[in-house]
Amino acid sequence: MADETTQPTPVPTTGKVPGVDEPFAKKSFKEVPEGIDPETMLFHGIHPETKERLAVTIEGLKAEFGDELGEKKYLAIAGVGHGAIFFNPKSEASTYRPPLGIKDLRGKNKAEVEEILAAKEL
Amino acid sequence: MAGLPKNYDTTTVTLGPGDVWVNLQLPTTGNRPTITAAADGSLTPDATLSASAVHLGMTLEGSKMMIKAEPELYFSDEQAAPIIATVTAVEASIEGTMIQTLDTLILAKLMLTGTRTAGSGYEQLTIGDGQALTTYTCLVIAPTYNDTTKVVALELYKTFNEAGFEMDIGRKKMAASPFKFRGMSIASRPQADRIGIFWKTIT
Secondary structure, eight states: OOOOOOOOOOOOOSSOOBTTTBOOOOHHHHHSOTTBOTTTOOBTTBOTTTOOBOEEOHHHHHHHHOHHHHHHHHHHHHTGGGGTSSOOGGGOOSOOOOOEEGGGOOHHHHHHHHHHHHOSOO | OOOOOOOOOGGGOOOSOOEEEESOOBOOTTOOOOEEEOTTSOEEEOTTTTTTOEEOOOEEEEEEEEEEEEEEEEOOTTOSSOSEEEEEEEEEEEEEEEOOTTOHHHHHHHSTTEEEEEETTEEEEEEOOOSOOOOEEEEEEEEOSSOTTSEEEEEEEEEEETTOOOOOOBTTBOOOEEEEEEEOOOTTSOGGGSSEEEEEOOO
């Protein structure tokens, strides 16, 4: 008669298995507010290596400056040059809020945007 | 006298798949959105400048860009042919049929009155009936057939999906939904740069 082999007794796990015992959940949904890159933890539009601000997004500015001031800053930047550079928020009757590439701005428009970003209130 | 040379140039013929992106960077007047190579080498909107962009993923039969100016013709009683022609309407669109119908980030861009939320264990879109519609930038970009390090692209500055969202659920049919992003005019930008920009990279 062959030796009986014993099966190892399963060790009960205390933790839950994602996807089996509980649904998958991305950390970014729980911990990182909208407007912040979950990998770099930098605000949207800021280059991860140079730390230079190349663009502004409504989510990024809200995360950085708060909902009210962030939106004010976005609308002020969108309207630089009376709207001829990006668009005039006052005459676009919609929720149009695209990311604005500010890296190509030159001269007084660039200075105006830097002033808006530095302002503590608008 | 000499004749003119013919313009038979296969480097200006293009062929091959492209990609559609929504809510990418709105460039300053006179500039193009910044395009950067992704990890796999493909050319995409820059991750920093277009941080909120959404890729529409795979399509059923590719995408189609359309720019069409509608002329209005004026005649005189004395002439048989029109004596004046003016542009009275400009239509621009990017359209196709997307198949990643379970990607709620994409669906949020296709449903004009949809609002997306996500949490632990779910992603959802609530459908509202508000009057205002949400508009986005939209880009179709494709590497050129002659040189895949170069691209041909069209960005429309302000669009909305006028095709709605239609999705089949069936045993013998892959779920797919048409999209048609209609280009609108941004009145405050210079007249020559209000709807969008079409370009190809050369160097």
